[in-house]
Amino acid sequence: MLIYFSALFMNHTPPYSHPEAPDRLDHLLRGVQEAGAEIREPAFREDAWRLVELAHDKSYVELVKKLCEKAPAQIDGDTYVSRGTCDAAVLAVSAIASAVDRRETALIAARPPGHHAGFVGRALSAPTQGFCIFNTAAIGALYAGEGVAVLDIDVHHGNGTQEILYERDLLYISTHQHPYTLYPGTGFPEEVGAGRGEGYNVNVPLPPRTGDDLYIQAIDEVVMPVLKQYDPRLVIVSLGWDAHKDDPLADMRLTLKSYLYVFDAVLKMQKPIIFLLEGGYNRDVIRRGTKALIRLVDHGEFAPGETQTETDHHTRNKYLEVMREVKNYVGRYWRL
Numbered sequence: 001m002l003i004y005f006s007a008l009f010m011n012h013t014p015p016y017s018h019p020e021a022p023d024r025l026d027h028l029l030r031g032v033q034e035a036g037a038e039i040r041e042p043a044f045r046e047d048a049w050r051l052v053e054l055a056h057d058k059s060y061v062e063l064v065k066k067l068c069e070k071a072p073a074q075i076d077g078d079t080y081v082s083r084g085t086c087d088a089a090v091l092a093v094s095a096i097a098s099a100v101d102r103r104e105t106a107l108i109a110a111r112p113p114g115h116h117a118g119f120v121g122r123a124l125s126a127p128t129q130g131f132c133i134f135n136t137a138a139i140g141a142l143y144a145g146e147g148v149a150v151l152d153i154d155v156h157h158g159n160g161t162q163e164i165l166y167e168r169d170l171l172y173i174s175t176h177q178h179p180y181t182l183y184p185g186t187g188f189p190e191e192v193g194a195g196r197g198e199g200y201n202v203n204v205p206l207p208p209r210t211g212d213d214l215y216i217q218a219i220d221e222v223v224m225p226v227l228k229q230y231d232p233r234l235v236i237v238s239l240g241w242d243a244h245k246d247d248p249l250a251d252m253r254l255t256l257k258s259y260l261y262v263f264d265a266v267l268k269m270q271k272p273i274i275f276l277l278e279g280g281y282n283r284d285v286i287r288r289g290t291k292a293l294i295r296l297v298d299h300g301e302f303a304p305g306e307t308q309t310e311t312d313h314h315t316r317n318k319y320l321e322v323m324r325e326v327k328n329y330v331g332r333y334w335r336l
């Protein structure tokens, strides 16, 4: 599997101690080395700034450019801009466009993350942009066009991606910790898309403390059936490692078993997959997860190295309740 990485992605630097920091990529690279994969430096594309405007309003793009010039700056309480932020963010956009052109499975090891960034920055009703600058996944999807699916397995709902793609007939599926219990507070099952996009926005919120057993069940019962019926020609995976049980920012109970299960199910569709780094703040999980992902893609090796977690009784009841709701909405558009 090809890994897109540039040292420029490390130049998005926080002005104070922050979970979304450059060393996340050091740990990712360690995983790449342990698995043995080819690293490619993405080339800056002349059309990259124009591609940013596929997903974002010009006013927002200009604001970000201005903040990069006068950095260090804050977009909001969570989201910082440094001198290197614009170069990093626009290179991530270049990387995904190149990966789309190449139609092959790749991992884009870029920062800053993007799935909370909406049309004008802050998306839907979120209090902040949650560390995100440009929505690389949505830009990649709009650039790829017809037949692309975005599968978002970050623990947080990709409110920015949802907002940008909401009226498009491009599939967006997100699994995330339930919005009542976690930022950004959106991602309910009834958010199904609108206009031409009705039915193409699929939210699978899960109660905190959901374990591998029920996560895998949700993948089998909702995510994969929808994805298979949509039959994408390209899948973009918004890959956040923060649904892992050891992540410091969220409360799910997943191990790498769940991650590999999803990767494997999507790989079996035999379509190009672009894995795009979003969140994930436990450095060891980033390293081990990246290694396991590459070993799976390159060698078919399913080796999570962790024992599957089981969901407790109380959480299971909540899960059953929310899944009834999910199936009610999703079942109006897709056979489950």
Ligand SMILES: [Zn+2]
Pocket (backbone or CB within 6 Å): 154, 155, 156, 240, 242, 278, 279, 280
């Ligand atoms: Zn996240």
